[in-house]
Amino acid sequence: MSQRNGIMSRVLAVVLVFTLCLAMGGCGDKKNSGGHTTDKKSETQAKGRFLEQERKLPKEVTTLLSAVERTDGVVEAFGYSDETGEQYILTTKNAGKKWKARKIKSFPAYSYDGVTIAKDGTIAVAGMFRADSNKVGLRLISKAGRIKEVPLNLPKWRKEENFTNNIAFVGDKIYLVEMNNKIYELDPRNGKLKSFCSDEDGNVRGVFAAGQDVAIVRTDSTVVFADSKTGTIREENKKLQRIFENLDGGNQDNSFPVNFSANEKNETVIVCHKGIFFVKTTGGAVEQILNGDIVSLSDGSMYFKSVIQVDARNYMVFAVDSLGNDKCLYYHYDKNASAVPTKQITVYALEDSHVLQQTISYFQKKNPDVYVKKLIGLSGNNSVTADDAIKALNTDIMAGKGPDVLVTDGLPVERYIEKGILTDMSAEISGTQGEMFENILQAYQKDGKVYQLPLQFYCAVAEGPKDFVKAVGNIQNMAEAADKLKKEKKTTVWPVMASSNLLETLFDADSSTWGTSAEEIKAGVKKYLETAKKLYDMDNDRTENQKYRDRLEETLDSVKSDGELYSTGENENVGRISGENLCSIQTLVSLQEVQNIYGIEKKAGGSYGLLGSDHPSFVPYVGLGLMTKGKENDNAKEFIRTAYTAQAQEAMNAAFPVNKKAYEKKITGLESYYMGMTGEDGSEISYHAAKLSSSQQKQLTQMLEGLTTPTITDRVIRELVMEQGKKYLREKTSLEDAVDEITRKVELYVSE
Incomplete structure (x- = not known):
C-alpha cells in the first residue's frame, strides 16, 4: 500500500520538524496523523502521541532474525529456538497481538550471517550450514516452508573464505555486503553474482531494503540510497545525515543500530536511537514520526532487526535489548494522550552512558506521563573540558537552574554535600535497602544519611600464577612479585599495555589509599607513578613489543571518552594462553569477563584476585544523588526509588548491580559461549567461557562483598593524573615534574 496518505504532511521545513519533534512525541497535522498544529495556542493544548507497548513473541522463538509486512498485509518473521535450533516462520494479522508459529523442516545453521524476507514472503538465509566447512551458503525458504539451496560463490577475503555482513531483499533480487566491504547483487534463481555500486567499494558497512531502493550504510556512518534497477x-540527503551519529556496532543475530522499512516506491521508514523517521529516498524533508527520547528506542545498547509501518498510526519495531532479549515493540498513535508528557524531571550527567539511558527508559516505560530531560556536560563533539562543564553546572545550580537528579560520576560530590546541594535520599531507597550489597551501601552512609549511591560498581583484578596473585595486596608488592617472577622464569612476564590502560587500572586499585591532604596525595601519587613506570618498562626491551605498544598508544590516544565501560586489560589476559605473558591486570566490568577469566585459567592455569586487596576498593559507576531542589519533585523521588529496584537493574548491561537481587539473577542466568581470536602472529586462540559454577559464583560474590572504599572519582583530578602520568611513562617529563604539576593543579582546583 502507498504510505503517501496519512504519513504526515510534507510541508514543514526540516529545521522546524527537528526542533518541534525533539520536544514532542508526535508531529504533523490533524488530517494526516492526528497530531497538532504548531501555533502557540495549540502547542499548550496539544494532544496526540505515540505510546509504546511490548507485544510478546511466541515462546518457541527466542531469537528473531528478520520481519517484513508482505504485500497481502500479513507481517511475517523468521526466527529460531536457542535451545533446540528449530526454525520457525511467524505470522500475525493484527500487529503482534496474536502470532502463529509454524515450525519448518529445519536445516543445520552454524551461523546466521544475514537474513532477509521478500515482500512475497520468501526468506533468504546466508550462513554456514556444514560442520566440516566454514564456507558460507544461501538457503531460500518459501512462504509454504519449502527449502532451496542457492549457490553463493563469494570472492576470497584475505585469501580465506569470505562471509556476508548482511543481506537485503529488494524486489526480486538480493543485495549483500561481504568482508571486503563491497556490494553484490544476487539473482536468487541461479545464484549469479554481479557487482553493485562499485564506486562504494571498500566503504560499505551494510545494505537494507528502503522502499524499492537500496539503503547503503557507509563505514563513516553516512547513509545514501541507490536505485536498485x-x-x-x-x-x-544532507538532512538525513543529521539523525545519524554513530552507526557502529550491532550485526549480531542480524541486528543493527539503524534499520529501514521495505515500503513501496521511493519511501522508507527509518528506526534508530533518535526515533522513527519518514523519508523519501529521492530527497526532501526528513520527518520525525516518533521521538526516541520518550520511549525505549533511545537505549543506545539496543539494536534493530526490522521496522514495519502498519499504517500511519501504527508501527512495529523488532529489536534486541542490552541483555540479548528479542523484543517486538508496538507504537500506536493515541489522539487523547498529551503530545508531550505532562510532567518532567531533569537528570544531569557529566558523560552519557547506556546504563543511564537504560535507567531513564525503564522509568519512562513505568511512568509514561513523565518526561526525563537528560542533560550531558561533555558531549564529545566540542572542546569543552570536564573543568569547563563542572563550572557551567555550578553556575546553573547557584542560579537555581540545576537538575532534579545528579549523576555523581566525575563530579566534586563532597563539596555539593557540604554546601547542601545534595539531600539525603535514605527515604527514597528504603524500599530496596535490604536488597543492596550492604558493603557498598555502608560506604556511602554518613550519620545514617545517604547523599549518593552508585547504580553499579566494578573493581580491578590481577591474573597469573597463584604465588603472584597472593602478592597483589597493593600495587607496589605486585610489581615486585612480577619482577621476581621474571628473574625466576627468565621469560616474558608482563604484558605490553598502553600507558592509559595501565594507569587507569592502577588508579582504580590504588587511589583510595592516597588520603586527602596535599602531602598525602603527593606521596601517594609519587609511589603510584613509580610503580606504573616499573611495570610499563618491564619486558619492553624487545623491538616487536615496542612497535606493538606504539600502535596501541596511537590508537588509544585518538579515542575519546564516551562514558561507557571498557575493560582495560582483558586482551592482555588472553596473552597468558599464547605464552606472551604470565601475568596481567584488568578492570573487571562485567560478569562475562569473569567467565572469560575462568575460561583462560582453564587453558593457562593460575588464578585471579582483587588488585589492592590490602585496601579493597571499588569504582562506583552511574551514581545518583537527589538535588535539594529535586526533593520537592515527587517524580524525581520516584525516579530514585525506581532506579534501585531489582527489576530496573536487571535491565542494565554493565558492571555489577548494587541491588544484590539483580546481581544474583544475572549471575545464575549466565550462558556459556566460545571465544576465538587471531594473535599478532596469525595464530588462533580460543577458549570456552562456561557458566560459573557454584564455587566460582561464591568466590566472586565474596570478593565483591569485601570491597569497602570507593576510588577517587572526581573527573578533573583523574584527568590531571592521567595527563601527567602518560607524559612520565613515555619519558616526556620527569617524575618530580609530573608529581609537582599534579599536586599544584589539584590544590588549585580544590581551592576554587
Whole structure:
C-alpha cells in the first residue's frame, strides 16, 4: 500500500520538524496523523502521541532474525529456538497481538550471517550450514516452508573464505555486503553474482531494503540510497545525515543500530536511537514520526532487526535489548494522550552512558506521563573540558537552574554535600535497602544519611600464577612479585599495555589509599607513578613489543571518552594462553569477563584476585544523588526509588548491580559461549567461557562483598593524573615534574 496518505504532511521545513519533534512525541497535522498544529495556542493544548507497548513473541522463538509486512498485509518473521535450533516462520494479522508459529523442516545453521524476507514472503538465509566447512551458503525458504539451496560463490577475503555482513531483499533480487566491504547483487534463481555500486567499494558497512531502493550504510556512518534497477547513487540527503551519529556496532543475530522499512516506491521508514523517521529516498524533508527520547528506542545498547509501518498510526519495531532479549515493540498513535508528557524531571550527567539511558527508559516505560530531560556536560563533539562543564553546572545550580537528579560520576560530590546541594535520599531507597550489597551501601552512609549511591560498581583484578596473585595486596608488592617472577622464569612476564590502560587500572586499585591532604596525595601519587613506570618498562626491551605498544598508544590516544565501560586489560589476559605473558591486570566490568577469566585459567592455569586487596576498593559507576531542589519533585523521588529496584537493574548491561537481587539473577542466568581470536602472529586462540559454577559464583560474590572504599572519582583530578602520568611513562617529563604539576593543579582546583 502507498504510505503517501496519512504519513504526515510534507510541508514543514526540516529545521522546524527537528526542533518541534525533539520536544514532542508526535508531529504533523490533524488530517494526516492526528497530531497538532504548531501555533502557540495549540502547542499548550496539544494532544496526540505515540505510546509504546511490548507485544510478546511466541515462546518457541527466542531469537528473531528478520520481519517484513508482505504485500497481502500479513507481517511475517523468521526466527529460531536457542535451545533446540528449530526454525520457525511467524505470522500475525493484527500487529503482534496474536502470532502463529509454524515450525519448518529445519536445516543445520552454524551461523546466521544475514537474513532477509521478500515482500512475497520468501526468506533468504546466508550462513554456514556444514560442520566440516566454514564456507558460507544461501538457503531460500518459501512462504509454504519449502527449502532451496542457492549457490553463493563469494570472492576470497584475505585469501580465506569470505562471509556476508548482511543481506537485503529488494524486489526480486538480493543485495549483500561481504568482508571486503563491497556490494553484490544476487539473482536468487541461479545464484549469479554481479557487482553493485562499485564506486562504494571498500566503504560499505551494510545494505537494507528502503522502499524499492537500496539503503547503503557507509563505514563513516553516512547513509545514501541507490536505485536498485540501475545502481545509481541518488543525491546525498544532507538532512538525513543529521539523525545519524554513530552507526557502529550491532550485526549480531542480524541486528543493527539503524534499520529501514521495505515500503513501496521511493519511501522508507527509518528506526534508530533518535526515533522513527519518514523519508523519501529521492530527497526532501526528513520527518520525525516518533521521538526516541520518550520511549525505549533511545537505549543506545539496543539494536534493530526490522521496522514495519502498519499504517500511519501504527508501527512495529523488532529489536534486541542490552541483555540479548528479542523484543517486538508496538507504537500506536493515541489522539487523547498529551503530545508531550505532562510532567518532567531533569537528570544531569557529566558523560552519557547506556546504563543511564537504560535507567531513564525503564522509568519512562513505568511512568509514561513523565518526561526525563537528560542533560550531558561533555558531549564529545566540542572542546569543552570536564573543568569547563563542572563550572557551567555550578553556575546553573547557584542560579537555581540545576537538575532534579545528579549523576555523581566525575563530579566534586563532597563539596555539593557540604554546601547542601545534595539531600539525603535514605527515604527514597528504603524500599530496596535490604536488597543492596550492604558493603557498598555502608560506604556511602554518613550519620545514617545517604547523599549518593552508585547504580553499579566494578573493581580491578590481577591474573597469573597463584604465588603472584597472593602478592597483589597493593600495587607496589605486585610489581615486585612480577619482577621476581621474571628473574625466576627468565621469560616474558608482563604484558605490553598502553600507558592509559595501565594507569587507569592502577588508579582504580590504588587511589583510595592516597588520603586527602596535599602531602598525602603527593606521596601517594609519587609511589603510584613509580610503580606504573616499573611495570610499563618491564619486558619492553624487545623491538616487536615496542612497535606493538606504539600502535596501541596511537590508537588509544585518538579515542575519546564516551562514558561507557571498557575493560582495560582483558586482551592482555588472553596473552597468558599464547605464552606472551604470565601475568596481567584488568578492570573487571562485567560478569562475562569473569567467565572469560575462568575460561583462560582453564587453558593457562593460575588464578585471579582483587588488585589492592590490602585496601579493597571499588569504582562506583552511574551514581545518583537527589538535588535539594529535586526533593520537592515527587517524580524525581520516584525516579530514585525506581532506579534501585531489582527489576530496573536487571535491565542494565554493565558492571555489577548494587541491588544484590539483580546481581544474583544475572549471575545464575549466565550462558556459556566460545571465544576465538587471531594473535599478532596469525595464530588462533580460543577458549570456552562456561557458566560459573557454584564455587566460582561464591568466590566472586565474596570478593565483591569485601570491597569497602570507593576510588577517587572526581573527573578533573583523574584527568590531571592521567595527563601527567602518560607524559612520565613515555619519558616526556620527569617524575618530580609530573608529581609537582599534579599536586599544584589539584590544590588549585580544590581551592576554587
